[in-house]
Amino acid sequence: MRSMSRRSLLAGAGALAGAGALTACGGVAGGSGGGAGGSGGLRYAFWGNNVRQTNYQKAFDLMAEENPELALKVEFADYEAFQERMTTQMAAGNVADIFWVPSPQVMTYYSNGLYRPLAEIDTLDLSDYTDADLQDFLLDGEHNTMPFGIFVPVVRHNATFAEEAGLDQIVTGDWKQFAELMKDYSAETEGRFGTAYSADADLPFEGWLRQHGEQLWTEDGKIGYSQEGLEAWIEYWEDLRTSGATPEIGQQDGVTASWEDAGDLCLTWFGNSNHIVDDATFFPDYDFALEHLPVASEAEEGHQFLYFPRMAIYKETSEEKASLAGEVLSFCTANVETQKLTGLTMGAPVNPRVTEEYREFATEDETSMLDVVTVDREVDRRPRYEAPPGSNTWRQVMVRVLEEITLGSSTISEGAASMIDEVSRGIERAAG
């Protein structure tokens, strides 16, 4: 072959090698163009499972059909991987134009200046919200993230089991009465339990704290509960566990109860209102229903709270893209057709109009979720504060402490003290 000299071959090989090396250094999965003023389409980063990815893609396709300018470059991962990728993207200044915000990172991202103020995005449609709604959306007094769902803490019960036991309603009183019912149910049924051990369930824990005059986080970014408050919560669950009202820790696959392993063993399950959507499909032979948490007899008014999953527009996104991103946010939150495609895995729609429109199509489980959320949405609520920077590992710390307590290698008092100490150190470290 004489058409290419060896010199040309070597030069070509060298060029290819160099180009390959440079290519390997640049870019992130699924997202060229960059959030920081790139000329490509909008990048949209979110997390979930394959079903969610498929459903959201259908919604994005619908959006692109209506407005081709809104064709998205999707960056999808599971929850843990999403956070890792976000961290490295933040370090590189290459965050997606629109991104979901994991709950432990809300204030961490805020303190690192990731959010673009939404007040300057005039394409974002907020006309359906009341002033009180908009006040709820604020972080540190700024409207810089857009909620796109609502969760509340709930007790989910297996309606089939309840009917068999002659129970119409499970939560009829305070926490003590609930515990007695759980113990009685476990004692009277063979191989079933009143509830799963759920001392690590974050929203119910927060609900308990608020009913007892405490809170998860303070306005100034500190732990909002006392050691005694935490001990009381753990003691409550230890009483249920040691009296046989919950499965053994091993039987439910750890202190974080596995729905797959223990969902069909328990009458009730503590968690977030949105979980019913995915969890119910796992046991199609059973019916499920949602109820609010038991209420402490001394609970003051306003203990209810709403948790919002949020999305945000990246601070460094160009003006042009930010304007388009505002349209995407509107499409995701103010359009019932979008909600029909995505379903309610991320909670009740945050837009009250969409919630009412969606009821027409809602399944029984979804209706149950919309009902509990609507009740809490309509009551006056005390303010709620997000997890401060440096506290993002508090749930892992809590699980480890609960493991030590349930295995007997630590007392409740020692565990509570060590959890508060470790979480506080993380917050102090982040504060510098």
Added chain:
Amino acid sequence: MTLAKSAPPAQVAAPDPPPAPVGAGKGRGRRRQTAAAHVFLAPWLIGLVVITALPMLASLVLSFTDYNILSTPRFVGLANFERLLEDPRFWQSAKVTGIYVLVSVPLQLGFALLLALILDKGLRGLAIYRSAYYLPSLLGGSVAVAVLWKQIFGYDGLVNQGLAMIGIQGSNWLQNPDTALGTLIILNAWTFGSPMVIFLAGLRQIPEELYEAARVDGAGWARQFANITIPLLTPIIFFNLILQTIGAFQAFTQAHVVSGGTGGPVDSTLFYTLYIYQQAFVNFDMGYAAALAWVLLLVIAVITALHFTLSKYWVFYGD
């Protein structure tokens, strides 16, 4: 592997012919060859520098800083190294990893050698057996197998179903701190295929005449194994020992999947690499994670050096 029985007969070296005068054309050709070699080496070299050497250097620098990924690193001197001495989770992760290395490596190598000896007996369908036994090595470090492990050792898993048949109610092996690490050691031992194949190749290299001579002298199977097989296999054992020890120090995937990334229950599967990961990507404490990583590198280097030093006492190269 070739086993030299004795040194080759000494030969009188002929004097080298005088070097031929190098002409201008030959010099140009050699330079071209050198340039070509550099060009073909370039991708690897760039990779070594950009992907390995520079990040290593960066991590060394970061180990002396307080760095949360999102803000500028702040120089803290040896504070990260001092901190790890007082960190109970560092010691727990070192203990877990130490036990894992000490137990799983000999177990895996023993199992691999045993299977290699069986397969070396010339079974019919050897290739099929070899492939079948090698398969876990390909899958063993994968997420899928770790998930499978959860199904086997879970509360309603295969192990407990087997125990139930003989009237024993097992616990959740992965949720019990006394047994969780043991299940991961078994998982590692199960991935014996890679050292087994290397052992098998080593066994094939041992001359049959040695066994014949031993049999003639009345040596039984055990004597042959102890005095012929093991000594002549020591270079292979040493090779596998080095590789598996380093691999065991770096074990991560199984513990991450089985414990959901926590190293639980109560840190009983908190492998050292998992702790590094937690510090770096969960706590965003990158400076401390870098210090932990460098300690691991040093420990592996020291243990490997120790292996090489001690090898002269037990590894027989036959020369």
